[in-house]
Amino acid sequence: MASSQKCLGKGSCAPGPVPKGKIRLYSMRFCPYAQRTRLVLTAKGIETETININLKEKPQWYLDKNPLGLVPILETSSGQVICESAITCEYLDEMYPEKKLFPSDPFAKAQQKMLLEDYSKVIPLFYKIPMTRNKGEDVSALEAELKEKLSKLNKVLVNKKTKYFGGDSVTMIDYLIWPWFERVEAWQLKYCLDGAPELNNWIVRMQEDPAVKALKFSADVHKVFFTSFIEGKPNYDYGL
Structure with a gap:
């Protein structure tokens, strides 16, 4: 996978066409949604060209590709553009069928997608609590809500009696859920996991998975970026 470079912002030159047979990822180094796609690319060993985007000062050429201005997006050498993190991951799993991450059984795959749908309702709380806390406001109701939702996620593992959400090895659902748990310590939310052994x-x-290890930032690095993000001055190139 190509090394991440400094982010491109307003006034930057648009990159040239995607080289034949390659795939390009538009990303942001600290974005958990983009990390989903990066995990899948890394786990599958797909050769990728990565271009990081300044999400506060988005280049016009990027908005032309994706009017929503979000990351991640994938672009193919034939000019196809695929948006939305979970959709990019499923696309990669189908286009590069070696080392499939989604189960081949339709019901097992549907179960992973249903769990993802539930988990998508948890994600806003990961942001809401530290941002509300930063304003000096009471977060006890939000904390109780997050603890309850994490307890339900814990119960999924208890009921399945497996090491991971899809079985005894890492599958797609684990990569789709993981990025926010990499950040719980940096975002000062680890205590919300106290009742979820x-x-x-x-x-x-x-944390021992090869793809997770390859892409992981330390809690300190995540903390620096998240602090800059909360203050409205995100330091996208921190550490470069």
Whole structure:
């Protein structure tokens, strides 16, 4: 996978066409949604060209590709553009069928998608709590809500009696859920996992996964970026 470079912002030159047979990822180094796609690319060993985008000062050429201005997006050498993190991951799993990450059984795949749908309702709380806390406001109701949702996620692992959400090895759903758990310590939310022992065990196991290890930032690095993000001055190139 090509190394991440400094982010491109307003006034930057548009990159040339995607080289034949390659795939390009438009990303942002600290974006958990883009990390989903990067995990899948890394796990599958897909050769990728990565271009990081300044999400606060988006280049016009990027908005022309994706009017929503979000990352990640994938672009193929034939000019196809695929948006939305979960959709990019499914696309990669179908286009590069070696080392399939989604189960081949339709019901098992549907189960992963249903769990993802549930998890998408948890994600806003990961942001809401630290941002509300930063304003000096009470977060106890939000904390209780997050603890309850994480407890349900913990119960999924208890009921399945497996090491991961899709079985005894890492599958697509684990990569789709993981990025926010990499950040719980940096975002000062680890205490919300106190009543979720199986989920904590899953976190420990995920930290040993080769793709997770290859892309992981330390809690300190995540903290620096997230602080800059909360203050409205995101330091997208921190550490470069």
